[in-house]
Amino acid sequence: MNGIIFALRSAVEDFGRNKLRTLLTSLGILIGVSSVVLLMAFGLGLKKYIENQFASLGTNLLRIVPGKILEGGSFRAGGPASLGGIKFDIKDVQSLEKISQVEYVLPVFSKSTTVDIGKRSELADIYASSADIFKGLNLKAAYGQIFTKSDVDKHAKIVVIGPKIAKKLFMYEDSAIGKNIKVEGQNFRIIGVLKAKGGGFGGPDLDSFLYMPYTTAMVFNPEKTFIALVVKTTDNANVAQIKKDINNRLLRRYNEDNFSVIQQEELLSAIGQIFSIMNLVLVSIAAISLVVGGVGIMNIMYVTVTERIKEIGIRRAIGATKRDILTQFMTEAVALSLFGGIMGLTISFLIVLGVQRFFPAYIDTMTITIALVVSSVIGIVFGVLPAKRAADLSPIDSIRYE
Amino acid sequence: MIHLANVSKDYLTDTDSVFSALKEVSLTIKRGECISIVGPSGSGKSTLMHIIGLLDKPTKGTVSIEGKNIAHLSDDELSKLRSQFVGFVFQQFNLINKLTILENVMLPALYARKALPFEAKSRAMELLTRFGIADKAKSYPNKISGGQQQRTAIARALMNNPKLILADEPTGNLDSKTGKEIMRLLTSLNKKESLTVIIVTHDPTIASRTKKKIHIRDGRLV
Numbered sequence: 001m002n003g004i005i006f007a008l009r010s011a012v013e014d015f016g017r018n019k020l021r022t023l024l025t026s027l028g029i030l031i032g033v034s035s036v037v038l039l040m041a042f043g044l045g046l047k048k049y050i051e052n053q054f055a056s057l058g059t060n061l062l063r064i065v066p067g068k069i070l071e072g073g074s075f076r077a078g079g080p081a082s083l084g085g086i087k088f089d090i091k092d093v094q095s096l097e098k099i100s101q102v103e104y105v106l107p108v109f110s111k112s113t114t115v116d117i118g119k120r121s122e123l124a125d126i127y128a129s130s131a132d133i134f135k136g137l138n139l140k141a142a143y144g145q146i147f148t149k150s151d152v153d154k155h156a157k158i159v160v161i162g163p164k165i166a167k168k169l170f171m172y173e174d175s176a177i178g179k180n181i182k183v184e185g186q187n188f189r190i191i192g193v194l195k196a197k198g199g200g201f202g203g204p205d206l207d208s209f210l211y212m213p214y215t216t217a218m219v220f221n222p223e224k225t226f227i228a229l230v231v232k233t234t235d236n237a238n239v240a241q242i243k244k245d246i247n248n249r250l251l252r253r254y255n256e257d258n259f260s261v262i263q264q265e266e267l268l269s270a271i272g273q274i275f276s277i278m279n280l281v282l283v284s285i286a287a288i289s290l291v292v293g294g295v296g297i298m299n300i301m302y303v304t305v306t307e308r309i310k311e312i313g314i315r316r317a318i319g320a321t322k323r324d325i326l327t328q329f330m331t332e333a334v335a336l337s338l339f340g341g342i343m344g345l346t347i348s349f350l351i352v353l354g355v356q357r358f359f360p361a362y363i364d365t366m367t368i369t370i371a372l373v374v375s376s377v378i379g380i381v382f383g384v385l386p387a388k389r390a391a392d393l394s395p396i397d398s399i400r401y402e
Numbered sequence: 403m404i405h406l407a408n409v410s411k412d413y414l415t416d417t418d419s420v421f422s423a424l425k426e427v428s429l430t431i432k433r434g435e436c437i438s439i440v441g442p443s444g445s446g447k448s449t450l451m452h453i454i455g456l457l458d459k460p461t462k463g464t465v466s467i468e469g470k471n472i473a474h475l476s477d478d479e480l481s482k483l484r485s486q487f488v489g490f491v492f493q494q495f496n497l498i499n500k501l502t503i504l505e506n507v508m509l510p511a512l513y514a515r516k517a518l519p520f521e522a523k524s525r526a527m528e529l530l531t532r533f534g535i536a537d538k539a540k541s542y543p544n545k546i547s548g549g550q551q552q553r554t555a556i557a558r559a560l561m562n563n564p565k566l567i568l569a570d571e572p573t574g575n576l577d578s579k580t581g582k583e584i585m586r587l588l589t590s591l592n593k594k595e596s597l598t599v600i601i602v603t604h605d606p607t608i609a610s611r612t613k614k615k616i617h618i619r620d621g622r623l624v
Contacts, residue, residue, distance in 0.1 A: 006512055013500060314496045317457060318558065319485020319513040321478045396457050399496065 007331040014332065015339070022336065025300045028293025029340025029378065030347065033371050035286040037348040037363060040370075043279035045361035047272060052360075054268055060103075061136065061264055062243065064088070064096075064229040064250070069260045075270050086258045087225035092250065096229065099245045101237040104132045106230040107214050109221050115210065116182040117169055124165050126183065127209035128217030129230075134160075136232050137206065144177040144192035152213040159183075160192040162207040186219060188212065239263060290374065293340065294382035301333050301386035312390055313398030322391040329390045333383020334376055341375025403565065403598060404431040404454060409463035411449050423449040425621040426463065431600065433565070436592040438601045438609040441618035448570065450618060451602045455568045456484040485514045489559025491588075493571035495551040497543040503530065503554050504539040510561040522561075529557035533587070549580035556587060566598045567591060573608060585611050 015022040066086050069075065088107070096105045109128040114121050127133075131149045134140070146160050159181070163173055170176045173193045180187050188210075197206040218224055233242055246261050305312075312325055345368060352361045411424040423446045431437060431454075441447040452458040453465060456472065465472050467487060475483065489510075490496075497506045504526055511522035530536040533553040538546050543554065552572060559567055569588060573581030585601075589611060592599040601612060609615050617624045
């Protein structure tokens with residue numbers, strides 16, 4: 001142990017004398033470690049972001065969509081089976097509402113369209129459902145109010161809009177209240193603007209939708225069908241049983257392959273799987289630069305050994321064993337590599353800190369451990385050959401070496 | 403203490419012919435002797451010194467240290483025996499330039515793993531004080547004079563309390579006054595502490611300061 005501490009001190013002193021060389025040699029490891037760490041940090045951040053997005057959509061939700069999407073816990077190979085083959089209608093909503101422990105069923109119709117205000121025209125998405133949609137998706141009015149069940153029953157020509165589209169149309173969110181907009185020639189009165197929800201990162205952008213009663217939206221929806229149903233169960237409900245009941249009821253009208261009943265967690269784990277695979281591929285590519293860094297260390301260690309043949313001879317003459325010399329040079333290689341690893345980690349921390357305002361990247365203890373272990377292992381793997389060369393030098397030849 | 407019997411050492415030269423540096427050398431060195439090995443350059447005296455100093459093994463013949471044949475020792479065992487039995491003093495001083503004087507002197511004790519670092523440090527300081535260079539403990543070798551460097555090397559050689567001091571042209575890089583001082587120091591170690599001292603030299607006046615002289619020429623004792 002003393003030997004290693006002694007070798008470590010001598011290595012650190014040596015680095016002090018060769019600052020530029022040490023820096024350049026560990027640069028390879030620095031770049032490798034920081035690219036691996038950053039990719040892992042961004043991967044973790046992306047996963048967390050998606051989880052948060054799903055969590056913000058509310059819990060205890062089951063989604064019923066056309067087509068078979070999942071198979072054995074991951075996305076079905078070759079894409080969903082018969083996607084869009086069927087559409088749901090109001091009969092399905094009524095049928096599913098009869099299942100016990102189901103709080104409500106949201107029909108969802110959505111359509112991309114243009115909104116006219118005066119002579120201006122903006123692209124927007126209609127998101128039509130029942131009044132419970134605001135509860136189900138955790139949406140609250142920032143200005144004005146949300147529509148109610150009686151608005152839905154009356155086919156009221158009103159609309160609640162997201163804050164993003166409100167800003168686009170009126171500059172100030174609160175000035176939208178009471179204004180009329182034209183959607184495909186039909187007049188709608190804005191009764192509310194929602195609080196910002198965030199999102200739009202690949203997922204649905206809840207802040208850009210025009211929310212209207214599904215009954216009113218039937219004018220844009222002559223078939224009177226829905227692209228999805230969202231079932232909200234009561235708290236502590238037996239979700240597995242409800243899923244089974246939903247399946248049974250839908251099977252009376254549709255084929256098994258024509259629809260999916262998806263629990264939030266299932267979707268989340270399926271997406272998580274894709275991200276894990278993608279991240280693994282990226283990290284493996286980044287790891288190649290670690291190998292390049294390791295070769296750099298090996299190269300400089302060979303140079304160091306050649307430069308210090310005389311020193312090795314002296315050490316051997318005064319009692320150093322082959323093992324002592326091996327330890328000394330291995331320690332140096334590991335210290336060099338670990339130094340690069342720690343620098344890489346530090347830089348990654350700074351970058352992650354810098355982007356945290358825009359993206360929830362983060363470095364967990366697992367990533368830190370991997371970075372430190374991997375850089376030590378690289379030092380060992382690429383240091384062993386030069387160190388062995390040093391240890392195998394003959395004492396007399398080395399002490400005579402000038 | 404040291405016994406060489408019919409020791410030969412052959413080297414392969416670049417032209418693949420065999421060069422015999424030592425030819426059937428037999429000699430016995432007793433405890434407490436002060437001996438010089440004298441010979442011109444190329445006579446084989448360095449090879450003889452390397453074999454006595456356990457840095458090299460003979461091609462033929464046997465070397466025994468305190469009755470033990472070294473032929474059967476592994477590289478590690480040889481390193482260990484070397485660190486405890488013999489202390490080297492070189493013509494070029496051979497100090498490690500990036501270590502301080504104190505660290506250079508301590509090094510053999512750290513490799514021997516017999517003393518804790520603080521024990522090694524106090525023993526090293528003791529030796530430096532004895533040789534009048536304690537004030538240079540924190541200096542680096544290239545900042546002190548040749549005489550001081552050679553004193554450091556002698557202190558380093560004594561660090562593990564060896565039985566034998568092996569000095570290879572110890573005065574070769576020093577002026578004659580400093581050379582005399584170093585010789586006085588080496589012979590006094592022999593007299594006062596009954597250490598066995600072997601001095602390898604080509605210089606007859608240096609050799610004349612030891613009681614016993616071994617002459618070597620063309621790999622043979624004469």
